[in-house]
Amino acid sequence: xxxxxxxxxxxxxxxxxxxxxxxxxxxxxxxxxxxxxxxxxxxxxxxxxxxxxxxxxxxxxxxxxxxxxxxxxxxxxxxxxxxxxxxxxxxxxxxxxxxxxxxxxxxxxxxxxxxxxxxxxxxxxxxxxxxxxxxxxxxxxxxxxxxxxxxxxxxxxxxxxxxxxxxxxxxxxxxxxxxxxxxxxxxxxxxxxxxxxxxxxxxxxxxxxxxxxxxxxxxxxxxxxxxxxxxxxxxxxxxxxxxxxxxxxxxxxxxxxxxxxxxxxxxxxxxxxxxxxxxxxxxxxxxxxxxxxxxxxxxxxxxxxxxxxxxxxxxxxxxxxxxxxxxxxxxxxx
Amino acid sequence: xxxxxxxxxxxxxxxxxxxxxxxxxxxxxxxxxxxxxxxxxxxxxxxxxxxxxxxxxxxxxxxxxxxxxxxxxxxxxxxxxxxxxxxxxxxxxxxxxxxxxxxxxxxxxxxxxxxxxxxxxxxxxxxxxxxxxxxxxxxxxxxxxxxxxxxxxxxxxxxxxxxxxxxxxxxxxxxxxxxxxxxxxxxxxxxxxxxxxxxxxxxxxxxxxxxxxxxxxxxxxxxxxxxxxxxxxxxxxxxxxxxxxxxxxxxxxxxxxxxxxxxxxxxxxxxxxxxxxxxxxxxxxxxxxxxxxxxxxxxxxxxxxxxxxxxxxxxxxxxxxxxxxxxxxxxxxxxxxxxxxxxxxxxxxxxxxxxxxxxxxxxxxxxxxxxxxxxxxxxxxxxxxxxxxxxxxxxxxxxxxxxxxxxxxxxxxxxxxxxxxxxxxxxxxxxxxxxxxxxxxxxxxxxxxxxxxxxxxxxxxxxxxxxxxxxxxxxxxxxxxxxxxxxxxxxxxxxxxxxxxxxxxxxxxxxxxxxxxxxxxxxxxxxxxxxxxxxxxxxxxxxxxxxxxxxxxxxxxxxxxxxxxxxxx
Numbered sequence: 001x002x003x004x005x006x007x008x009x010x011x012x013x014x015x016x017x018x019x020x021x022x023x024x025x026x027x028x029x030x031x032x033x034x035x036x037x038x039x040x041x042x043x044x045x046x047x048x049x050x051x052x053x054x055x056x057x058x059x060x061x062x063x064x065x066x067x068x069x070x071x072x073x074x075x076x077x078x079x080x081x082x083x084x085x086x087x088x089x090x091x092x093x094x095x096x097x098x099x100x101x102x103x104x105x106x107x108x109x110x111x112x113x114x115x116x117x118x119x120x121x122x123x124x125x126x127x128x129x130x131x132x133x134x135x136x137x138x139x140x141x142x143x144x145x146x147x148x149x150x151x152x153x154x155x156x157x158x159x160x161x162x163x164x165x166x167x168x169x170x171x172x173x174x175x176x177x178x179x180x181x182x183x184x185x186x187x188x189x190x191x192x193x194x195x196x197x198x199x200x201x202x203x204x205x206x207x208x209x210x211x212x213x214x215x216x217x218x219x220x221x222x223x224x225x226x227x228x229x230x231x232x233x234x235x236x237x238x239x240x241x242x243x244x245x246x247x248x249x250x251x252x253x254x255x256x257x258x259x260x261x262x263x264x265x266x267x268x269x270x271x272x273x274x275x276x277x278x279x280x281x282x283x284x285x286x287x288x289x290x291x292x293x294x295x296x297x298x299x300x301x302x303x304x305x306x307x308x309x310x311x312x313x314x315x316x317x318x319x320x321x322x323x324x325x326x327x328x329x330x331x332x333x334x
Numbered sequence: 335x336x337x338x339x340x341x342x343x344x345x346x347x348x349x350x351x352x353x354x355x356x357x358x359x360x361x362x363x364x365x366x367x368x369x370x371x372x373x374x375x376x377x378x379x380x381x382x383x384x385x386x387x388x389x390x391x392x393x394x395x396x397x398x399x400x401x402x403x404x405x406x407x408x409x410x411x412x413x414x415x416x417x418x419x420x421x422x423x424x425x426x427x428x429x430x431x432x433x434x435x436x437x438x439x440x441x442x443x444x445x446x447x448x449x450x451x452x453x454x455x456x457x458x459x460x461x462x463x464x465x466x467x468x469x470x471x472x473x474x475x476x477x478x479x480x481x482x483x484x485x486x487x488x489x490x491x492x493x494x495x496x497x498x499x500x501x502x503x504x505x506x507x508x509x510x511x512x513x514x515x516x517x518x519x520x521x522x523x524x525x526x527x528x529x530x531x532x533x534x535x536x537x538x539x540x541x542x543x544x545x546x547x548x549x550x551x552x553x554x555x556x557x558x559x560x561x562x563x564x565x566x567x568x569x570x571x572x573x574x575x576x577x578x579x580x581x582x583x584x585x586x587x588x589x590x591x592x593x594x595x596x597x598x599x600x601x602x603x604x605x606x607x608x609x610x611x612x613x614x615x616x617x618x619x620x621x622x623x624x625x626x627x628x629x630x631x632x633x634x635x636x637x638x639x640x641x642x643x644x645x646x647x648x649x650x651x652x653x654x655x656x657x658x659x660x661x662x663x664x665x666x667x668x669x670x671x672x673x674x675x676x677x678x679x680x681x682x683x684x685x686x687x688x689x690x691x692x693x694x695x696x697x698x699x700x701x702x703x704x705x706x707x708x709x710x711x712x713x714x715x716x717x718x719x720x721x722x723x724x725x726x727x728x729x730x731x732x733x734x735x736x737x738x739x740x741x742x743x744x745x746x747x748x749x750x751x752x753x754x755x756x757x758x759x760x761x762x763x764x765x766x767x768x769x770x771x772x773x774x775x776x777x778x779x780x781x782x783x784x785x786x787x788x789x790x791x792x793x794x795x796x797x798x799x800x801x802x803x804x805x806x807x808x809x810x811x812x813x814x815x816x817x818x819x820x821x822x823x824x825x826x827x828x829x830x831x832x833x834x835x836x837x838x839x840x841x842x843x844x845x846x847x848x849x850x851x852x853x854x855x856x857x858x859x860x861x862x863x864x865x866x867x868x869x870x871x872x873x874x875x876x877x878x879x880x881x882x883x884x885x886x887x888x889x890x891x892x893x894x895x896x897x898x899x900x901x902x903x
Contacts, residue, residue, distance in 0.1 A: 003757050005743030006663040006691045007348055007502070011750040013698045071698060113699035221704070270703045276715065326735045327712040328574070328586025
């Protein structure tokens, strides 16, 4: 028997996921423009793998595969994995990443909606710990044509030093270790653009544009991106004001690495993130804090993925402690 | 007066579908061939039937007396003959039956004598009793007795008149306000006087400009009356939401508006109050919207008890109609059958077709997107309640304010995963209620058992005390007359000397005491025949007592058995 309400808003998980995929397109376009079309090969590869793994996992769990594949959530995960990996990683790294994300981080916990950790970030962390060398080979902007990238991805000759360059975050770290000030490192290194990494600032702008689209379509709320951006800006800004020679500016932090991708597409994962308004603020600010600490003092150039996983652990507590007051019960807490 | 509006959080804006029926003026539905008037017209109270089959009744004649605090009277909607008094299916999702009075109209529509009630020169209590006897209940759908809501005559600041009508499709209140604004307002002013409020605020959703204009015209320059358009946002017509919007006051679950100095009545109720006070007419009809997949959507003034299939003929459902909803699409329910009567709470019947109300999409996993939390007017976290209800973690669900849920359906409306969220809450609530019932039943059984033990223990103690007294008396007597009558009472004399015989004497005394103790009171004054029987039994008993050892004191041996049986009851 069907009960009220008898009318439904035309909404679906598929529509939500489709909107996210659509919102990723400006960032991907900037990626292709600055770094070549190799990323598209990875995206295609990862999408096919995600669909296959999703279907297989549903089959193994004895559930219909078609609706799960159709909800597009596996493809969103696949794209986020690809966009956080270097664009010229060998094909099997991409497949491994998708397998970890969809197969392990998602389906081992019970499929869509059940995973406590962000699947894409689980995959990223597993890969960067397992294959640190391959995972740090980032191409410089405009250096590689499509054929070379295609060859690298499918396992051709890996003349890496010729084609890769340190990312801005990496260059800054290495330079600072050498005792140079921020200004000197930036003026010497070819990795830097006007705001963040050379070329990467455009990709970051593309992600930000997509993020605004997500906000406009009410797919995400402002809390998570705002708290993440504010957290990163405040933390880096305070230290930058205190000692600009030893600390990069907030603008640099926001335009570099995965900051914009994270702000609008990673920390906004509803399944593994905090859900209450205040909880979202705490969750995203926590990620920003951890990311900044790892960037500034840790062993990895970027720390967002670790920040996400660490804060994922805190989500049940955050949600429990930040339940908003209920209508008519202001001043009480559950 | 109301200076500004307060928002309520959440809410949704579904297609209103008001235009289908809003243009149709109220028409009087023709007299049906047969009326089934349920005796249960107010919340949790069934009126006591005072008519017999075959009896003639007049229009407006009382057929059911109010019973209990929440009871209201029920009246014959037209003149005719009582054909039957019995259980018939009512308009309820489960097809529940209720006691109904079936009336065959004689077509004459002959009224009882009815006269206005001069509430200004009568006591408040009289006025409330009058409303109860006129069968006035809330016509917004919940059918809460008006006299109970009016019960508190002090501490009420504001009377809110609910003309929001926020559910899609329904237009009965809209039409009533457009056509009978003056009468509604007169009724509302009576309500205001009766409840002792200073001001009257009429809240109407801003998608009903004609109703707003009509009510404003009716209000004219009356002091302390405001007609306020409120944003059309479902569920703006929820009592607590409307009060919040108009006054800023938030009434939590389990509290009444009266606790916060504000009380709310539906416009239809105000109209019924006007009819009852000014014309002395009991509540026997209401406005019902017939709409949806029909040829002629409209609003009809319908006698309570009119069978719904008779009524539907007036609108002409199209052939592809597959369901009939009573109430709106957000909170209404599908009628399991159509041979059920209109009741005082029936505001709308929607003929549903697959095109108008598509079947729900298959349920997908919850992705915790939080859309439901943003739509919830009670500001709950519906997805958390969903997880807890699903996991049968009812304690946690209650901690997260499950019972603050008003089942408005906003969460299910917006859910991208198409989860029937409200059904999960209904399930959780019913499970909790069932457990409460089980628990109180078990508590009662345990109390009964404990009291039984206590009683047996007390009886045993009383018996011991009596025995001791008796023994002491015997000893005293023996001690008092040892020599004087030694020969006459050799056994007792011997008993005094011999411990073994003393025991026997004590046993005899105990047996006697026991006999006195078990002697039932209802044979205090028996008839001679019974007395003879009793004597025979007593004689047998004495023989048996003499033959056997003294009867042991009654033990509590049945107790364990009782104990094992009790909890399963």
